[in-house]
Amino acid sequence: xxxxxxxxxxxxxxxxxxxxxxxxxxxxxxxxxxxxxxxxxxxxxxxxxxxxxxxxxxxxxxxxxxxxxxxxxxxxxxxxxxxxxxxxxxxxxxxxxxxxxxxxxxxxxxxxxxxxxxxxxxxxxxxxxxxxxxxxxxxxxxxxxxxxxxxxxxxxxxxxxxxxxxxxxxxxxxxxxxxxxxxxxxx
Amino acid sequence: xxxxxxxxxxxxxxxxxxxxxxxxxxxxxxxxxxxxxxxxxxxxxxxxxxxxxxxxxxxxxxxxxxxxxxxxxxxxxxxxxxxxxxxxxxxxxxxxxxxxxxxxxxxxxxxxxxxxxxxxxxxxxxxxxxxxxxxxxxxxxxxxxxxxxxxxxxxxxxxxxxxxxx
Amino acid sequence: xxxxxxxxxxxxxxxxxxxxxxxxxxxxxxxxxxxxxxxxxxxxxxxxxxxxxxxxxxxxxxxxxxxxxxxxxxxxxxxxxxxxxxxxxxxxxxxxxxxxxxxxxxxxxxxxxxxxxxxxxxxxxxxxxxxxxxxxxxxxxxxxxxxxxxxxxxxxxxxxxxxxxxxxxxxxxxxxxxxxxxxxxxxxxxxxxxxxxxxxxxxxxxxxxxxxxxxxxxxxxxxxxxxxxxxxxxxxxxxxxxxxxxxxxxxxxxxxxxxxxxxxxxxxxxxxxxxxxxxxxxxxxxxxxxxxxxxxxxxxxxxxxxxxxxxxxxxxxxxxxxxxxxxxxxxxxxxxxxxxxxxxxxxxxxxxxxxxxxxxxxxxxxxxxxxxxxxxxxxxxxxxxxxxxxxxxxxxxxxxxxx
Numbered sequence: 001x002x003x004x005x006x007x008x009x010x011x012x013x014x015x016x017x018x019x020x021x022x023x024x025x026x027x028x029x030x031x032x033x034x035x036x037x038x039x040x041x042x043x044x045x046x047x048x049x050x051x052x053x054x055x056x057x058x059x060x061x062x063x064x065x066x067x068x069x070x071x072x073x074x075x076x077x078x079x080x081x082x083x084x085x086x087x088x089x090x091x092x093x094x095x096x097x098x099x100x101x102x103x104x105x106x107x108x109x110x111x112x113x114x115x116x117x118x119x120x121x122x123x124x125x126x127x128x129x130x131x132x133x134x135x136x137x138x139x140x141x142x143x144x145x146x147x148x149x150x151x152x153x154x155x156x157x158x159x160x161x162x163x164x165x166x167x168x169x170x171x172x173x174x175x176x177x178x179x180x181x182x183x184x185x186x187x
Numbered sequence: 188x189x190x191x192x193x194x195x196x197x198x199x200x201x202x203x204x205x206x207x208x209x210x211x212x213x214x215x216x217x218x219x220x221x222x223x224x225x226x227x228x229x230x231x232x233x234x235x236x237x238x239x240x241x242x243x244x245x246x247x248x249x250x251x252x253x254x255x256x257x258x259x260x261x262x263x264x265x266x267x268x269x270x271x272x273x274x275x276x277x278x279x280x281x282x283x284x285x286x287x288x289x290x291x292x293x294x295x296x297x298x299x300x301x302x303x304x305x306x307x308x309x310x311x312x313x314x315x316x317x318x319x320x321x322x323x324x325x326x327x328x329x330x331x332x333x334x335x336x337x338x339x340x341x342x343x344x345x346x347x348x349x350x351x352x353x
Numbered sequence: 354x355x356x357x358x359x360x361x362x363x364x365x366x367x368x369x370x371x372x373x374x375x376x377x378x379x380x381x382x383x384x385x386x387x388x389x390x391x392x393x394x395x396x397x398x399x400x401x402x403x404x405x406x407x408x409x410x411x412x413x414x415x416x417x418x419x420x421x422x423x424x425x426x427x428x429x430x431x432x433x434x435x436x437x438x439x440x441x442x443x444x445x446x447x448x449x450x451x452x453x454x455x456x457x458x459x460x461x462x463x464x465x466x467x468x469x470x471x472x473x474x475x476x477x478x479x480x481x482x483x484x485x486x487x488x489x490x491x492x493x494x495x496x497x498x499x500x501x502x503x504x505x506x507x508x509x510x511x512x513x514x515x516x517x518x519x520x521x522x523x524x525x526x527x528x529x530x531x532x533x534x535x536x537x538x539x540x541x542x543x544x545x546x547x548x549x550x551x552x553x554x555x556x557x558x559x560x561x562x563x564x565x566x567x568x569x570x571x572x573x574x575x576x577x578x579x580x581x582x583x584x585x586x587x588x589x590x591x592x593x594x595x596x597x598x599x600x601x602x603x604x605x606x607x608x609x610x611x612x613x614x615x616x617x618x619x620x621x622x623x624x625x626x627x628x629x630x631x632x633x634x635x636x637x638x639x640x641x642x643x644x645x646x647x648x649x650x651x652x653x654x655x656x657x658x659x660x661x662x663x664x665x666x667x668x669x670x671x672x673x674x675x676x677x678x679x680x681x682x683x684x685x686x687x688x689x690x691x692x693x694x695x696x697x698x699x700x701x702x703x704x705x706x707x708x709x710x711x712x713x714x715x716x717x718x719x720x721x722x723x724x725x726x727x728x729x730x731x732x733x734x735x736x737x738x739x740x741x742x743x744x745x746x747x748x749x750x751x752x753x754x755x756x
Contacts, residue, residue, distance in 0.1 A: 047380060049387050049409050050752050051434040051516055054478075058504075058514075061497040076382040091755075093324045094387060094408045097379055123427065126412040127331060127340045128323060147515050215450060215689045245580050247690075247701055247718040254707055262703070264690060264718075268593055275690065296580030299726045307414070322407040322755055331415060338415050 031169050038082070038108070039165040040070040042157075045081035047101065049088030052115035055147040056087050064150035069157060078104040083160060084137075089117035090130045102137045103186060107172045110160050113139045114153055116146045138180055192272045193218035199240055203233055217275060224278040227261070228288035231276065234265060235293050242267050242274065248290065248300035250308040252282070256334050259285045259308055289315040307332035372400055375737075379408045383741045385482060386751025390728075390740075397736050402729040406722075406754055413756040417715040421680025422448055423522060425715070430516035432717060433753040436475035436696040438467045438507070438519045443693035446601055447702040448522050451689045452656060459647040460524040461603035462640045466537065467510070467519060468602070468693075469633040469640075473544075474503045475696030476584075476626040476633075479748040483623050484555055486745045487564045496551050502540050509533045523657035524650025541637055548630060556627070562620060569731045569743025570618040579727040582720050583698025585747055588625045589617030595694040606643070607636050619739075619746040626748075655682055680710050697721050697748055721753040 017036060019028025048056055060066050060074075075081040078101045090098055102111070113133055116122035119142045121131035133139060140163055143156035171177055181187070190213060197211050200220075207230075210221040222230055234242040242265035251260045260279040266272070278287065289312040290297040301312045302321040309330035312318055320327065329336055378389035389405040413432065417425050429440040442464050449456060477500055481493040504514040509532050511519045520526070555561045571581075576589040586593055592613045596604040612628035614621030650657050654673045663670035676682050686708040692701040701718030724747065732740040 051431055054434055055515055062494055063498060063501045089409055089411055091408055091410050101380060124411045125339055126416055128410045128412050131343065215687060217690060244577060247703065249703060249716040251705065251714045271598055294580065295578040296723055296726060299722065322410040338419055
């Protein structure tokens with residue numbers, strides 16, 4: 001029985017970045033190394049407000065383990081977090097708080113909007129619900145679903161990891177990024 | 188059982204408050220009483236403290252607007268747990284002057300229920316310790332659950348009403 | 354040995370006391386859900402607290418006035434999202450009371466199984482989070498796995514894990530498959546071992562008991578004044594359970610006990626919820642044993658979708674199908690109040706219908722909203738860490754708080 005399992009699972013060693021290898025040294029681009037390090041050790045801030053938060057708890061549990069992606073340490077302080085995961089409905093009363101949390105995060109920072117309510121207001125097209133968090137903060141990846149299955153949340157996180165890995169070191173200082181921030185009114 | 192409760196409560200209320208205008212009916216097996224809003228507080232106090240009726244538990248307190256949109260109402264659901272009796276008390280008043288005495292001196296749990304009713308309908312509860320909005324944003328100046336106000340946020344410009352009729 | 358001069362404590366008349374204001378929330382790892390508490394503290398002791406809600410107010414009651422009756426079920430899902438099926442079935446039984454539909458016994462028993470499974474799921478979250486807040490994370494990780502098994506059962510019935518929109522007005526859309534029955538039987542067989550393990554971890558654990566006994570107590574009289582219901586009221590000493598007081602869904606056929614505490618503190622709330630999980634297992638076993646045969650839905654073509662073969666071949670069935678799907682069914686005028694025993698207490702639905710396709714007024718009696726009012730009184734005079742523990746033991750769910 002155990003021999004069959006070994007045959008079926010194909011273990012892949014993670015690819016190393018392109019570079020020049022020699023005896024005792026490995027030369028590659030700084031961006032590649034930093035990208036790899038950032039992608040595999042993101043510290044998320046779970047901003048869980050409603051039902052999607054419970055699916056996030058299930059994703060963090062042992063069945064769908066999120067810790068294997070490097071997200072063992074959840075940070076509840078925005079000053080120490082890289083990834084803001086907004087999970088659940090954001091009401092207009094909560095908007096200023098979300099904005100404040102986002103502004104306290106240090107660059108580089110990514111935002112993952114989990115669930116239909118965070119992405120676009122969801123089924124709650126009412127006077128009290130913010131119709132999507134991208135009205136107040138810039139979002140990198142949207143995960144649709146109501147609530148999304150843990151596999152979908154993990155898919156969104158993998159996409160964030162792709163973004164983090166392939167980001168240029170100069171992106172956060174470029175004029176396009178400044179323009180993006182200004183369009184939201186963030187300095 | 189419900190008819191018995193209805194009759195017993197009607198009899199006790201008529202004895203205690205002679206000349207009281209009381210409408211009582213049995214809706215879906217539930218005794219319902221409609222009373223005048225000026226007398227509502229005394230009636231609730233009597234229902235709570237009378238040893239025979241003993242409606243010591245306030246299940247629910249909520250508001251509504253009548254179909255003709257001219258009146259607002261407050262609805263109380265009371266419960267006597269030992270004898271398992273439930274009744275509903277309804278009171279109505281004019282929408283231009285929606286005021287009624289608070290029930291927080293009788294039941295501590297009425298506090299937030301009245302704040303929610305104030306938040307949604309604008310009914311002022313006289314004597315409430317802290318009648319401010321509880322669920323909506325503090326700066327809101329309309330009472331959203333009234334029929335005149337729409338459900339959706341009217342300041343959106345990215346949706347076309349041509350496709351989804353409102 | 355001479356007594357050293359005590360230089361730390363100044364003489365009594367010279368100190369000025371000042372209270373600190375501490376803002377707990379709305380985003381805080383310890384508050385499970387978003388609500389804010391502004392605490393006035395004297396060092397570590399809490400002097401007063403002012404809760405603020407509404408950070409996730411989604412206007413359910415106004416939204417319900419726009420939606421036809423069958424479309425309100427997904428709204429009820431999202432109130433107490435840890436035990437959505439109880440909300441769904443509560444809403445369906447309210448509408449069935451208004452329409453005066455007679456439900457077959459088999460549907461009742463199936464609904465009871467679903468509701469008790471979701472009650473177990475809700476109490477798993479609450480108890481493991483109480484454990485986690487005292488520092489015992491193991492219980493959370495081990496017992497949460499069993500929520501996955503419950504999710505598997507729900508998924509095989511309705512396709513969704515968390516916000517289930519389970520069953521329909523009049524019964525279940527289809528009878529359950531063999532996979533569902535097998536999963537339920539496996540759960541009933543395997544869960545007791547896991548729950549026993551969890552009990553051994555925490556119930557008589559000296560550290561846990563020291564931490565939770567006398568933490569956030571409330572007397573039965575004050576609890577009744579504050580309109581408490583559910584496990585919080587039972588922990589205070591009042592044996593009120595909607596399933597026994599006003600039985601719905603054939604609960605009178607089942608034999609179960611109501612666990613009651615004595616002092617209403619955190620330890621009592623924990624043990625009451627724990628024992629309720631055991632009683633729910635008993636109810637599920639009895640339902641499985643005595644499951645009657647019969648149809649899995651009531652015979653109400655006006656409100657329950659007819660089978661597709663008839664829709665394609667029969668004119669009346671086509672018209673019923675169209676009317677039900679478009680929400681143009683004939684609902685009688687009337688008003689009804691119906692309550693079910695939710696994970697947190699008496700979940701009530703006050704429905705006023707004016708004969709239209711959507712409710713005229715629908716009010717949810719949310720137990721969480723009502724008993725959270727007592728929170729400042731429960732934590733006054735206690736320490737800050739006890740306040741956090743009291744909040745998590747009251748099982749405050751933000752979706753039900755704000756609606």
